[in-house]
Amino acid sequence: MGVNHIVLNVHDIDRSHTFWTDILGFRQVGTLDRTGAGTMRFYAGRGGNHHDIALTQLAAPADSDAATAPSQPALNHVAIEYGDQESWLAQLRRLQAAGVAFQGRINHGTSHSVYVQDPDGHDVEVMYSLPPDQWQGDINAALNHLTVLPRDGDDALADPQTPHF
Structure with missing residues (x-):
């Protein structure tokens, strides 16, 4: 499923x-x-x-934003996965070059992610998954791990390692 x-x-x-x-x-x-x-x-x-x-x-677009706060009953975000670190970093460079603002830049214990918004305000997570051997020792700890990283400039393109769990 x-x-x-x-x-x-x-x-x-x-x-x-x-x-x-x-x-x-x-x-x-x-x-x-x-x-x-x-x-x-x-x-x-x-x-x-x-x-x-x-x-x-939308047949008759409303005047309000399409996105709702993550705490409201609605779609929270869409995650788009890139196959490996290299293709993911290339996508981050592409996003920056296109002027797309990084809303958040986070290394999770299971994946590395940048969060952006589409033109209608839908939150989009652009991510790649870490190899299972990095997180399968303690999945709960990995799911609870969070490192917030810079969102702007060259620092936003650095990809520091995540600890093994």
Whole structure:
């Protein structure tokens, strides 16, 4: 069992398309025009799934932000995994070059992450998983480990090691 895909409601599907394709690296694989209900676009990552993310254009976008506080009953964030440290660091450089602000930069005991927001304010975790031998000794301790790192400049691109658990 696992998560197959997520669907995000967006205010401006073209602006969101640019973020999810040009900045995060997904590719558009399909479009559904729903008469009277707006357009839905489908995107796939590097895996073999038919689609991982879908964006739905809101028929009448509200004036308020789409995102809600993490404490409210809503989607908290989407985690996009990169296969290894090298590809993840390349993505962080790409995000910085595109002017995407890092909301948070954290090394967890099981993964290393940077948190950004898409154009509609959805929180996106860009991460890579650490090898199981680093955390499987004490999964609970690893899940509770947190190192907050700089969010700006070259320091945000450093990736210090996480202790073994």
